[in-house]
Each structure stands twice: as C-alpha cells, then as structure tokens.
Amino acid sequence: MMVSVASASPDFLENITIGGHELQADEPLDAGGRNAAPSPYELLLAALGACKVSTLRMYAKRKGWPLRSIQVNLSHGKVHAEDSVNCLSAGSLIDQIDVEITLHGELSSEQHGMLLAIAEKCPIHRTLTSMVQIRTRAAA
Numbered sequence: 782m783m784v785s786v787a788s789a790s791p792d793f794l795e796n797i798t799i800g801g802h803e804l805q806a807d808e809p810l811d812a813g814g815r816n817a818a819p820s821p822y823e824l825l826l827a828a829l830g831a832c833k834v835s836t837l838r839m840y841a842k843r844k845g846w847p848l849r850s851i852q853v854n855l856s857h858g859k860v861h862a863e864d865s866v867n868c869l870s871a872g873s874l875i876d877q878i879d880v881e882i883t884l885h886g887e888l889s890s891e892q893h894g895m896l897l898a899i900a901e902k903c904p905i906h907r908t909l910t911s912m913v914q915i916r917t918r919a920a921a
Contacts, residue, residue: 884896
C-alpha cells in the first residue's frame, strides 16, 4: 500500500493520493490552517471508524445476522495519564479515542454484544493499540 502526501503551498493544505483516489488534509484555523479539509487527526478517526464499520458488516454478513446499519461516532483528545500504568510522569497526557457504536437491526442481545467485541478486533484498532514502528528517511 502506498500513500503520497504533498504540499506545494506555504500553508498546511496537503494533497493526498491513495491509489487512484485523491483527497486533502488541512489544519484547523486555530492551528494556522484554513480548515479547508479534514485534519490529520480527523482522517485517523475516519480510518478507525471505517475499519470498524467494515469489520462489523463483514462479520454480520458471514453469520447471516440482520444488521441493517451501523453508526460509529469517534472523538480524540488528550487526557491526564495518572491512572495509566505506562505513563512516564504523573502529569503526562496520553491520547484517548472514544468510540460510540450504534447497531440497527433485529439483533439479539448476544449478537449485539458479540458485534461490539468484534469491533475491538478491526485491523486499524489492533494497529493503533499495538507496538508500531515508524521509520522516516530522506527520499533518494
């Protein structure tokens, strides 16, 4: 998978190419951007939400469950880490993503619970909660 992000302007509006698709990212006004496109964090949340919806849809379809529609709302923020075992100092902040899932369909409580558990296993969720190594280098 290859994603290309380019910016030729002095502001924060970036052009993104993913396969044959093109989209943009920008920063909010209070961060110096023009708010002309989703922010990188919004795109991250969108990727997570889309992955959860796709995972739920595939699972319900494979099981033959009557899942009509899915709504996933996500938010991101920095929260105090004093309750986190992995925090480096008592006053440090950690990233927190809140996910709210609404399932529509004639689902039993067991099916509903299973789908919520399956949502935790989508590939993007697993990537974000695992050890990720990012290597940055200059292009040749």
